Amino acid sequence: MVTGDVIDRRNDGEADLDHISSRVCFVTNGTPEADAAAAQLRARYGDYPVDTADVVVALGGDGLMLQTLHRVMGVGVPVYGMNFGSVGFMMNTFSEDNLLDRLEAVQRTRIYPLSMQVLDAAGETRTALALNEVSLFRSSYQAAKLQIVVDGETRLEELICDGALLSTPAGSTAYNLSAHGPILPIEAPLLALTPISPFRPRRWRGAILSNRAVVKFITREAVKRPVSAVADNVEFQNVLEVTVFEDRSHGVTLLFDPGTSLEERVLSEQFRY
Structure with a gap:
């Protein structure tokens, strides 16, 4: 996570977009196509370090977007993605032209992460943040046994x-949807609790919870049935307890071209077949 002094930041943690034309930071997923496009954009629009930029333009796919959002979480810089990946659900279409005009016309979406607090078998307490979801997985051939405590x-x-x-609204169209969890509207004050391949109770399909809920997962028979916990891309092994809640002290802002906001994309996803 980037830290340090920053300038022109608003009280809600967002950058002041009045100065976009002078402070743009470009990042890529490292593919030849994205790197070549970034070189052209830097030559045309300049390039600033992320902690002094007013906007980060990410050239890649949804994986890069997630990494970039984690990177700027402590800085307060909004992120505008252009797709050089496969799906690009959180990305805009690429164009070298009129970038500054596009940035001036963006629609913003503010999202907040989940805080994951883990107690592992060694007695260590670990923490991580997740913008999409916190997941628990069995780590052996045997099924996991989890006790679920809410508030x-x-x-x-x-x-x-x-x-x-446990998924945020922003993450509800990702792994949560693949696990047959519900899609949540971006602005809904809700979280989705979804089982992964449940055996017993066989018909339990999860729950929709308030975003104020504190959810604790307790691993049963932890030595015989080891479990790992993952917050986006941060994984801890041999967990005994995992406590998860929405953390409003952190947040990130995504930028989209008009008519293609994240709210619209999530709504449209519910009508795909």
Whole structure:
């Protein structure tokens, strides 16, 4: 995560977009196509370090977008993506022309991460942030056994499964959707709790929770049935307890061309077949 002094930041952590024309930072996913496009853009528009830029332009796919959002979370710089990946759900279309005009016309979406706090088998406490989801996975051939506690009350005594995940609205169209979880509107104050290949109770399909909920996963038979916990791309092994809640002290801003906002994309995703 980038740290250090920053300038022209608003109280909500967003950069002041009045100065976009003078401070743009370009990052890429390292492919030859993205690197070549970035070189052209830098020659045309200049390039600034991320901690002094007013906007980061990310050239790559959704993986790069997620990495970049984590990188700027402590800096308060909004991110505008241009697609050089496969899916590009969070990216805009690429064009070298009129970039500054596009940036002036953007629609913004502010999203907040989940905080994951892990107690592992060695007695260590570890933390990480997740913009998409926090996931628990079985680490051996045996199914995991998880107790699920919501706001201090046990809601599921034992879930036998390959795992479970808690998703933000922004992440609800990602792994959560693949696990047959619900799509949540971006601005909804909700979280999606979704089992991964549940065996018992077989018909439990998860729950929709308030974004104020504190969810704790307790690993049963942890030595016999080891479990790992993942916050986006940060993984911890042999976890005993995992506590998850939305962290409003952090946040990131995504930028989209008019008519293609993240809200619109998530809504449209619900009508795909």
